[in-house]
Amino acid sequence: MLPAAARLRRSEDFRVVLRRGSRAGRRRLVVHALTTDPSEAADAPSAARAGFVVSKAVGNSVVRHRVSRRLRHLVSARLGTLPAGTALVVRALPPSSTASSAELGSDLDAALRRLGLLSSRRPAGDVPRPTRPADAAPDHGSAV
Numbered sequence: 001m002l003p004a005a006a007r008l009r010r011s012e013d014f015r016v017v018l019r020r021g022s023r024a025g026r027r028r029l030v031v032h033a034l035t036t037d038p039s040e041a042a043d044a045p046s047a048a049r050a051g052f053v054v055s056k057a058v059g060n061s062v063v064r065h066r067v068s069r070r071l072r073h074l075v076s077a078r079l080g081t082l083p084a085g086t087a088l089v090v091r092a093l094p095p096s097s098t099a100s101s102a103e104l105g106s107d108l109d110a111a112l113r114r115l116g117l118l119s120s121r122r123p124a125g126d127v128p129r130p131t132r133p134a135d136a137a138p139d140h141g142s143a144v
Helices: 011-020 061-081 094-098 101-114
Strands: 022-025 029-035 049-053 086-092
Touching (some): 011 049, 029 101, 049 061, 061 094, 061 101
Parallel strands (some): 049 086
16 A cells, blocks of 8 residues: 555646656556656655556456555555655556456566656566677578
């Protein structure tokens, strides 16, 4: 669960993030982010905050609440890594209703990386494949 200080609550806050922030879309969700410099405004919160939009297009109330809980859990785990003064709005798209938490998490991470809010390090189990130069001739074995 997100602490009260980490939540966007007012419709005006949502509106500002949606209109002035950057956006990164994925198959199951769209992330809007607005980062403000905490030193610019005295009333700007220093911690990152997040809000969620899960419309009826996603599904009935049971499905919408399940998607909201999953997104809230995923964002709360990443909120501490975001820059201070960042406001996120995560909007669920209809395919999120059948997605697993892992799929939602990978979409969220990809969107945050695209917005420059998450480091682009590879996951621990992901090993890059070796590449060969494009101009090198293929090796068909050597004749001895």
